[in-house]
Amino acid sequence: MSIASIALPRVFRIGGGASKQLPEVLGALGLSRPLVVTDGWLVSSGRVQELTERLAKAGIAARVFADTVPDPTIASIDAGVAFLHKGEHDCIVGFGGGSPLDSAKAIALLGMHGGAMADYKAPHVQDAPGLPVIAVPTTAGTGSEATRFTIITDETTDEKMLCPGLAYLPVAALVDYELTFTKPAGLTADTGIDSLTHAIEAYVSKRANPFSDGMALLAMRAIAPNLRRVCSDPMDAAAREAMMLGATQAGIAFSNSSVALVHGMSRPIGAHFHVPHGLSNAMLLPTVTAWSAPAALDRYADCARAMGVADEAEGDQSAVARLLDELAGLNRELEVPGPAAWGIDTARWEALVPTMCAQAAASGSPANNPRVPEAEEMAMLYAQVWAG
Secondary structure, eight states, X not given: OOOOOOOOOSEEEESTTGGGGHHHHHHHXXXXXXXXXXXXXXXXXXXXXXXXXHHHHTTOOOEEEXXXXXXXXXXXXXXXXXXXXXXXXXXXXXXXXXXXXXXXXXXXXXXXXXXXXXXXXXXOOOOSOOSOEEEEESSSSOOGGGOSEEEEEETTTTEEEEEESGGGSOSEEEEOGGGGTTOOHHHHHHHHHHHHXXXXXXXXXXXXXXXXXXXXXXXXXXXXXXXXXXXXXXXXHHHHHHHHHHHHHHHHHHHTSOOOHHHHHHHHHHHHHOOOXXXXXXXXXXXXXXXXGGGGHHHHHHHHHHXXXXXXXXXXXXXHHHHXXXXXXHHHHTTXXXXXXXTOOHHHHHHHHHHHXXXXXXXXXXXXXXXXXXXXXXXXXXXXXXXX
């Protein structure tokens, strides 16, 4: 029997208002000098001020670095590290969506170990810890609060670098669905499909194990019935809570299994064309699932049943057909654009396909897929996604 390597944050606080327990969690961990890593929108919305005032009332003075960018770049991380070194910090609080959380992880690592971010990309695995990270997610999507990865873009090569290792696993995660009520519909849809992709890929991955399987199935059961609900009614508290929990469960699942071909092909789209990560996953998910399913029919059928789109007694072939219909239907109903509708130039897309295939393969994620593509097959899949 093979042994699964499982790693989780030391502390979870999950539920409405969990983010308000940040001072208490810092105290329990013996930490008192945080750098808050966030973004400009959360500053302008007043959310960051609420967080720092709550810390101040507990006698904790925090500095704020709010210059993170979507799809964090080497330059943005270097700026954060420089800001970190101007203070005397013993931890980093990542506050925001996937980009601030990934930025917090990278800043915590480089702040402790130095070097360049490119030194830490896969296949390098960084287990020696950086500064402790406390993650407070404000979107239900990436699951970064529970994962041992960060994704940083090398803006000189347009490569999204996958950086793996225990160094990126937060010591604590405060998962508060009340922070997601103000998410716009498009972001809710993109991040929701992102977390669904995490759960499906973790379950069908060649590196899946009984622990990750359990988390992936729980995530699909939480996300699938609530994604449309939360998009149509942003104030549906029960749906928001389910989506937030499902996103964290999906993050736990793929962090302890892996993602696969969808993510491998998605990262280059984001890097070269600045498509948000959840959206590029959504563009790819139906096509890649249809291509991959024959190699793991039973696993994809389990996904359909967990999502509630196939009956428990239904045969695998029929269940997978329902899964493919559901994924295509989700994209239609949530108005997920294809690459052309997003505004990507046809000639530039076609010219970059060989580079995107090479970068996808180099990340290692496609090798975890039930059906592992050759470069020509990946190029064919990119062409199918373009054609819609």
